[in-house]
Amino acid sequence: MNENENDWILNYFNYFTEIEEHFQRTRGTGLFLLSPLDWALIETWKNAGVPLEAVFRGIDEAFAKWRSRKSRVRMVNSLAFCTQAVLTQAQRMAGTAPVPREGRDRPAPFDPSELCSYLTENAEGLRQTGHATYIEIASSLDRLADEIDQYATDLEKLEQRLTALEDKMIATARSEQTGQQLLAARRDLESQLRPYRGKMTAEQLVMIEKQYLERRVLEDLKLPRLSLFYLR
Numbered sequence: 001m002n003e004n005e006n007d008w009i010l011n012y013f014n015y016f017t018e019i020e021e022h023f024q025r026t027r028g029t030g031l032f033l034l035s036p037l038d039w040a041l042i043e044t045w046k047n048a049g050v051p052l053e054a055v056f057r058g059i060d061e062a063f064a065k066w067r068s069r070k071s072r073v074r075m076v077n078s079l080a081f082c083t084q085a086v087l088t089q090a091q092r093m094a095g096t097a098p099v100p101r102e103g104r105d106r107p108a109p110f111d112p113s114e115l116c117s118y119l120t121e122n123a124e125g126l127r128q129t130g131h132a133t134y135i136e137i138a139s140s141l142d143r144l145a146d147e148i149d150q151y152a153t154d155l156e157k158l159e160q161r162l163t164a165l166e167d168k169m170i171a172t173a174r175s176e177q178t179g180q181q182l183l184a185a186r187r188d189l190e191s192q193l194r195p196y197r198g199k200m201t202a203e204q205l206v207m208i209e210k211q212y213l214e215r216r217v218l219e220d221l222k223l224p225r226l227s228l229f230y231l232r
Helices: 003-012 013-028 035-048 051-068 080-095 112-127 132-146 155-175 179-199 203-220
Strands: none
Touching: 013 035, 013 051, 013 080, 035 080, 035 179, 035 203, 051 080, 080 179, 112 132, 132 155, 155 203, 179 203
16 A cells, blocks of 8 residues: 555545635634535535545635635635535546645544444434434444454445445435425525535535435434544
8 A cells, every 4th residue: 555545544534624624724714613514515525536635725726716806805604615626626636646735644543442432322322212213223333333343444344334324314314304394404505505506516516405404304303423424
């Protein structure tokens, strides 16, 4: 394994945190909090395999263009402002090796105890719902925790198992969502997305809507995210 590939693996599960911190630094406001729309957008990039470096370069490019304007009436308040620049960078980097960020500390891989705690805490949260399907998923998480030694060295395999369980959890949650809850979620999404619709393609909008509504239904039902991307 070469150094670039090693950097990619070490940063892989810090995808959300890395992007959040880079956006905050580039914006110049460390306390700025990303919106639910921003998190949904990051998830679409993650699912599409957009490299971290492409996101960093896209953010840098978008802010450079914004700062070059003679008139800057509005501050950049969403990652959505950087969407086209990020996708352009991703296209330029397609098929190339990941590029390490000089001067950035490498995040340590998760140790078995950290993974085990994450799995058991999520299992307990699901078990407390009293819902049969969620209890079944909790039991699966318990089994993964019991077998954590074999997964600690193969995080990709563990993530695949967790993704399958999370998909099942989301499908159950969406089936129980009321029409009123769905309408409220769509209204909130439209309010946040309206200023950026013109910057996105129809495909991008569909993906963002899917991720946003999935995140919203889990938040409404107070259900945990299971992916290792949320072990921060």
